[in-house]
Amino acid sequence: MTFNTEERHLLDEWLLTNNRSVILTSEENDNFQNVATKFRKTLSKMESNGPTAKLWVQYFRMVTLIKQFIKAERSGNWVLHLTTIQKMLPFFHASGHIFYAKCAQLYIQDMLTLKDRMDPLEYNKFTSEGYFTIRWTSKFWSGIWSDMTIEQTLMKTIKSSGGLTRGRGIIDTVFLLIIVGEDIDLLVFLTGLVKCETNVYFKKCGRAKTQDVFYSSTSLNVPSLSHLILVVHAFTGYDTTSCMYGHGKNKILSLVQKQPQLQKAATTFLNSNATPKQVAAVGEQLLVATYGGQVKEHLNDLRYKLFVRSTKSTFHLARLPPTQDAARLHSLRTYHQVMYITCLMFDLCFILTMYRK
Secondary structure, three states: OOOOHHHHHHHHHHHHHOOOOOOOOHHHOHHHHHHHHHHHHHHHHHHOOOHHHHHHHHHHHHHHHHHHHHHHHHHOOHHHHHHHHHHHHHHHHHOOOHHHHHHHHHHHHHHHOHHHHOOHHHHHHHHHOOOOOEEOOOOOOOEEOHHHHHHHHHHHHHHOOOOOOOOOOOOOOOOOEEEEEOOOHHHHHHHHOOOOOOOEEEEEOOOOOOOOEEEOOOOOOOHHHOOOHHHHHHHOOEOOEOOEOOEOHHHHHHHHHHOHHHHHHHHHHHOOOOOHHHHHHHHHHHHHHHOOOOOOOOHHHHHHHHHHHHOOOOOOHHHOOOOHHHHHHHHHHHHHHHHHHHHHHHHHHHHHHHHHO
16 A cells, blocks of 8 residues: 555654544544545455455454454543444354354443433443543553453452451351352353362342342252363363354263263363373364264264265255364364363362361
C-alpha cells in the first residue's frame, strides 16, 4: 500500500502533534478515513491472491479483534466493547466453541436492553464514562476486566498475612466451601478435587423458573475415573481443544470406563514428564478407540476406511476422525490444558488444606 505526499505529511503531522491520551478513529477525520479505506481495499485485494494470503488476512483480522477488545476495556469504550464481541461470534461458532458463542450472544442481548433496566444516571456513567471497567488509578489506559480484578484481589487476600493460607484455620466440622457459577466445567474441576477436599460444593444458579442445583464432588458418580475426569473433559472439547462431532463427553467417558487399557494410557496426560511423542501416541490411541478402530490401528488408515465406507451411504464428513497430524496437535493442546488445570487444582488444594489447619 502506497501513500501520496499529502497523506504522508498528514500521518507525520499527526504522529508529532497527537494527544496520546485520546484514541481517535478514522471516522473522526476525512483524511484518515481515506487512509483506512485504502487499507481495507488493500486487504481485500490481498485476499484474492490465493488461499494462503486469505488465511493470513483472516488471521490479521482475528488478532485485530483481540486488540480492539483490549482497547475497549483499557479505554472504557462501551460501544467498541459490544461491537467487538459481536464480531467474535462467527469465530466462536467456526471453532466449535458453542458455549462461548451462546453465552456471548446472551450477554449482548442483555447489554443492548440494559438501558431499559438501569437508572439513567448510572447507565450514562456505565456506558459513556467507562464505568463498566475497573480502574486502580485515574490514568488513561488503566481499565481492567472485572474477573482479572477478582483474581488479583482475592488471591492477594488469600495469600497475605491473616488470609486463608496464613490464618488461624477452622476445624473440619465447620468448614464448608460453596462455589457458585453457571459453567458445568466447575463440576468437573470439583470432581477432580475429591481427593483433597470433600466439603466443597458447586451451586449452579437457576434462571427464571429453574431452581438452583447443588452438586458435590461425587455427583458425577465416576469414582473409578475421578483422577481421569480432567483428561476426558479436556480431550473431548474444552477451551483450546475442539469437540468431536457425534462423540459427546458421556460417550467417551463410558468408553474409557469400560476399557482398562485406555485408562492406563490416559494417565500419560497426567505425567508432567511425558514427551510430545508419548502424548501424541496416547491421543491417537484414544481417538482410534473413540471412532471404533482396532487396537494398534493407525488413525489415517481408519479415516480412509471410514471414508470409503461412507461413499456407499449417506454420511456426514464431519463424522470422520481427524488426521494424524491434527490428532497430534489436539493431543498436545489437551496435555497443556490438563497440566494447567492440575496446577490450579494443586494451588486450591494447598489453600484448602492450610485453611483447615
